[in-house]
Amino acid sequence: MVSIRRLKNLVTDSMGIDIGTASVIIAVKGRDIVVDEPSLVAINEITGEIVAYGQEAADMRGREGRDITVVAPLSNGVIADFERAKSLLSHFVKKARSGGTQVVTEAVIGVPSEITPVEQRALLHAAEEANINKIYMMEEGLAAAFGAGVSPEDKRASAVVDIGASTTNIAIVAKGNVIHSRSDSIGSNEINEAIATHVRRHRGLQIGEETTEKLKTDFVTAYLPDDLSKSIVIRGRDVITGNPSAVEITVGELYPVVEAIVRRVALVISDTLTELRPEVAADIHDRGILLTGGGALLHGIDRYLAEKVSLPVLVPDEPRYAIVRGLLQMFDEPLLMEKVTRREPDLIQNAEVPFEV
Structure with a gap:
């Protein structure tokens, strides 16, 4: 009979890791x-x-102590x-593990299509740590x-x-x-920045990141709203007096701010579609676009993009988790895993310049 301790030693955690700018x-x-948290750390300066x-670090943002950034x-x-990225990844991998000192961890990590060999090695070193x-x-x-x-x-x-931060x-x-x-380089963070800039310049109010994110979400x-007069009261700091203040703002006022950024996404999609071979273009015409x-x-955004690119745009359930669930799927398909992923030796061999820590 295999002991409980022996079974514990045989445990393998197979992880999909989506480590992005925002989360x-x-x-x-x-x-x-098992983990879905902001990609932030709070530092004692x-x-x-x-x-x-x-x-926990995100909750400090805008309310940090004077020695905390x-x-x-x-x-x-x-x-x-x-x-700091190494520490961040180590913290969350430890949090995600099943427990026990003998747990073997294997992971598929998502990377951008245009990542450089040096950037790959940086991520590899962080994962090893x-x-x-x-x-x-x-x-x-x-x-x-x-x-x-x-x-x-x-x-x-x-x-x-896939529209990330x-x-x-x-x-x-x-x-x-x-x-x-x-x-x-267009992401949802640009919407936050554009909203905050508009409110500061045109309404004289400086708002925090928490307020900006809430406005966005x-x-x-x-898409052009039916009721442009729908309003909300937002609070922050008056840019002239420095005092706490509040203003009422309408969805119609902020719509052009958001639309200008989403329009750029639509243009990138349209440009990409013009580069496709005829057979591929025909498939996309029949199937539309998946938005994650x-x-x-x-x-x-799905309705807006559909009109701009003249194709159906479909949003799957829980689109934020599409990448990580696709990564995790590889552990059920080992042949596909070998076909579509890169292993550590390949990353080291293909690096053009050494990575130094």
Whole structure:
């Protein structure tokens, strides 16, 4: 009979990891989503120590103590601050593990289609420091397609547009391969910045990131609203007096601010579609576009994009989790895993310049 201790030693955690500019999302085989927190750390500026991660750090933002700074270690979907990104990933991988010192961890990590060899190695080193024993990397566009329901065996082409916090990735996939891709530096964070800038310049009110995010998720729309006069009271700091203040703002006032950014996404999609071969274009015409990522949750964006690109736009259930669920799916299909992912030796061999920590 195998002892309980021996069984514990044989446990393997198989993880899909979507580490993005805005969020770290980890799914574990058999447990689904176990981590979904902001990609933020809070730093004590005097000691350099990280004092909070994820949601705890986000809750400090705008209300930090004078010696505390909240920072995002990733930018445009890749590591910008290695030491802090390493700590962030280690913290959440530890949180996601089943427990026990002998748990073997293997992970498929999503990466942008245009990631450089040096950026890959930075992510590889961070994953190794997080005690992940076996590391694979997979294009986010392909993972999003699988996570949104596209079959790896499907010979016909499918188009997936993943709108993240800082980038929009477009992937055309067929039979388990990316046959065309494009990445552009447009993301939902731009909407936050545009809203905050508009309110500051035109209404004389400085608002915090929490207020801006709430406006984006609960109030504004990408599609022309039926009732332009719908309003909300927002609070912040008067830019002239510095005193606490509040203004009433309408959805009609903010609509052009949001639409200007979503229009750029539509233009990128349209440009990408013109680059496709005739057979692929025919498939996309029949099937439309799958919209994933956090940006897919912006009210009215599917309807807006459908009108602009003259194609159906479909949003799957829980579009924020499409990438991580596509990554996790690889553990059920080992042959496909070997086909579509890159392993650690390949990443090291293909790096053009050494990565130094």
